[in-house]
Amino acid sequence: MTGRGESAVVLLSGGMDSLVTTAWAARNHDLALLHVSYGQRTADREKQAFLDIAAHYGVEQTLVLSIDHLRVIGGTSLIDRSIPLRTEGVQKDVIPTSYVPFRNAHLLSMAVSWAEVLGAGSVWIGAVEEDSSGYPDCSEAFFNAFGRAVGHGTAAGNIEIRIPLIHMSKSSIVTRGIELDAPFDLSWSCYQATESACGVCDSCRLRLNAFKDNNLDDPISYAINRI
Amino acid sequence: MTGRGESAVVLLSGGMDSLVTTAWAARNHDLALLHVSYGQRTADREKQAFLDIAAHYGVEQTLVLSIDHLRVIGGTSLIDRSIPLRTEGVQKDVIPTSYVPFRNAHLLSMAVSWAEVLGAGSVWIGAVEEDSSGYPDCSEAFFNAFGRAVGHGTAAGNIEIRIPLIHMSKSSIVTRGIELDAPFDLSWSCYQATESACGVCDSCRLRLNAFKDNNLDDPISYAINRI
Numbered sequence: 040m041t042g043r044g045e046s047a048v049v050l051l052s053g054g055m056d057s058l059v060t061t062a063w064a065a066r067n068h069d070l071a072l073l074h075v076s077y078g079q080r081t082a083d084r085e086k087q088a089f090l091d092i093a094a095h096y097g098v099e100q101t102l103v104l105s106i107d108h109l110r111v112i113g114g115t116s117l118i119d120r121s122i123p124l125r126t127e128g129v130q131k132d133v134i135p136t137s138y139v140p141f142r143n144a145h146l147l148s149m150a151v152s153w154a155e156v157l158g159a160g161s162v163w164i165g166a167v168e169e170d171s172s173g174y175p176d177c178s179e180a181f182f183n184a185f186g187r188a189v190g191h192g193t194a195a196g197n198i199e200i201r202i203p204l205i206h207m208s209k210s211s212i213v214t215r216g217i218e219l220d221a222p223f224d225l226s227w228s229c230y231q232a233t234e235s236a237c238g239v240c241d242s243c244r245l246r247l248n249a250f251k252d253n254n255l256d257d258p259i260s261y262a263i264n265r266i
Numbered sequence: 267m268t269g270r271g272e273s274a275v276v277l278l279s280g281g282m283d284s285l286v287t288t289a290w291a292a293r294n295h296d297l298a299l300l301h302v303s304y305g306q307r308t309a310d311r312e313k314q315a316f317l318d319i320a321a322h323y324g325v326e327q328t329l330v331l332s333i334d335h336l337r338v339i340g341g342t343s344l345i346d347r348s349i350p351l352r353t354e355g356v357q358k359d360v361i362p363t364s365y366v367p368f369r370n371a372h373l374l375s376m377a378v379s380w381a382e383v384l385g386a387g388s389v390w391i392g393a394v395e396e397d398s399s400g401y402p403d404c405s406e407a408f409f410n411a412f413g414r415a416v417g418h419g420t421a422a423g424n425i426e427i428r429i430p431l432i433h434m435s436k437s438s439i440v441t442r443g444i445e446l447d448a449p450f451d452l453s454w455s456c457y458q459a460t461e462s463a464c465g466v467c468d469s470c471r472l473r474l475n476a477f478k479d480n481n482l483d484d485p486i487s488y489a490i491n492r493i
Contacts, residue, residue: 104338108331112379140382141375141420148371152339155367181419188415192408193368 045160046071046100047201048150053088055246056165056204058226059212061092062219063203064163071100071157073150077139078110081233088227095222100157104149109139143176144185147200151189154198161199162189167212168205179205209249217253224258238263272387273298273327274428275377280315282473283392283431285453286439288319289446290430291390298327298384300377304366305337308460315454322449327384331376336366370403371412374427378416381425388426389416394439395432406432436476444480451485465490 047068051057052075064070074089076082086103093101143166150162166177175181179202186200204212216223228246229236236243238261247266250257274295278284279302291297301316303309313330320328370393377389393404402408406429413427431439443450455473456463463470465488474493477484 102338104335106333106335108333108376109379111329111331112376113383140379141416142379144371144375144378144415144419148368148375149335149339151371152336152367152369156340175421175423176419178418181415184411184415184418188371188408188411189368191405191411192371192403194402196402 045069046157047161047163048073048154048157048159049163050075050146050150050165051089051092052165053085053092053226054165054228054242055209055216055223055226055249056167056212058092058165058221058223059216059219060163060165060203061096062216062221064161064201065096066219068161069100070096070098071102071153071159072096072098073153074101074103075146075149076103076105077142077145078107080231081227081229084227084229084233088225091225092222095225102153106145109142109145112140141176142174143181147185147189151193151198155193155195158195160197161201163201163203165204166202167207167209169208209245210252213249213253213255217255227259232262235260235262237261238265272296273384274388274390275300275381275384275386276390277302277373277377277392278316278319279392280312280319280453281392281455281469282436282443282450282453282476283394283439285319285392285448285450286443286446287390287392287431288323289443289448291388291428292323293446295388296327297323297325298329298380298386299323299325300380301328301330302373302376303330303332304369304372305334307458308454308456311454311456311460315452318452319449322452329380333372336369336372339367368403369401370408374412374416378420378425382420382422385422387424388428390428390430392431393429394434394436396435436472437479440476440480440482444482454486459489462487462489464488465492 045068047064048071049061049064051061051072072093074086076086154162168178182200182202189198189200190196228242230240230242231237236259247257247264251266272295274291275298276288276291278288278299299320301313303313374389381389395405409427409429416425416427417423455469457467457469458464463486474484474491478493
């Protein structure tokens with residue numbers, strides 16, 4: 040654990056998990072918030088959530104990177120609109136069409152490069168292994184191996200990869216966020232809508248279930264709420 | 267070792283090392299050549315070298331990615347022209363100002379994502395540990411750790427990171443390139459010039475010395491050749 044005053048780079052998409060990760064890092068660190076827009080369907084809405092959350096925490100050190108190369112490399116329904124987005128619910132042991140190949144390696148590389156420029160001691164990412172949609176780059180084994188690559192591949196050599204949510208359920212993430220006073224109303228999780236959340240994509244279903252498990256209403260609005 | 271017919275993604279900057287790596291991979295694989303332009307001083311010249319080498323090998327599967335985010339993250343003389351480029355020669359144990367923080371993690375992430383989309387079995391990069399300019403992301407330990415992250419973080423799970431030059435000297439890379447009939451005249455190594463190579467940047471000095479050790483003339487032209 041690093042002490043207050045040392046800054047932490049947090050990857051903040053604007054969704055529920057990265058919001059709670061931000062709230063967690065804010066307890067002991069000066070924040071540097073990084074948002075990456077990579078051509079996903081809801082890029083503008085996510086960026087707005089990022090800006091709202093950064094303002095909520097009074098963070099001055101923010102960086103928004105717009106990248107095009109994941110779209111160019113292709114192969115995902117989150118970006119490629121010719122691949123249908125799955126709305127029939129999360130299945131176990133099936134890698135969904137929304138998977139961006141090796142996406143988290145790109146995001147972490149950006150965060151680590153920025154951390155090295157800033158002299159930050161850690162990079163935080165709100166990845167969840169068990170309760171996620173089965174993306175291989177959300178596994179603890181991946182982050183541990185990547186962390187060792189950071190140790191060997193940077194001049195600083197001591198930038199820590201922090202994955203505080205990795206073994207939490209979506210329900211316990213909501214519980215933790217409430218404890219940390221995370222502003223859930225400012226976050227955005229839906230993969231396809233930008234006004235009211237759709238309520239039927241994997242991300243909406245997981246989020247709605249998590250609030251239900253906590254006997255709470257999600258403060259954002261939904262077009263459909265079958266949970 | 268993977269067999270002929272299985273394709274290999276090769277990171278080809280257009281320099282001497284990536285050229286020899288391409289020639290090496292071409293012995294046993296169908297090639298998919300990836301070039302990344304990230305705002306370096308000599309980006310156009312390097313891209314031309316890439317295209318010439320791809321044409322030489324008759325490769326149809328090529329991808330050129332132009333990225334801006336390394337320049338935005340900043341911190342390097344290869345991109346930031348306010349930081350002077352070093353021309354006084356390579357020093358041991360000093361990380362040069364041309365270091366792009368964690369650059370190879372970005373390049374490998376792009377290559378791995380593309381390899382996963384293509385179904386390629388390996389990613390090749392012409393990194394050199396001993397004889398390089400002291401970049402931490404050129405170490406074998408970094409590539410090994412990154413390779414484990416690829417194993418855990420991809421759906422395919424079996425994309426191999428190949429670093430055939432990692433323990434070779436620049437001189438032995440030239441020797442190997444000659445054996446493999448690599449078209450050195452099409453490659454470009456200089457960090458700052460785009461017509462005749464400067465002859466004084468770290469990259470030029472290492473290349474010139476390597477040809478001298480082989481009692482060969484480098485087929486490209488130099489503005490200054492003090493070797």
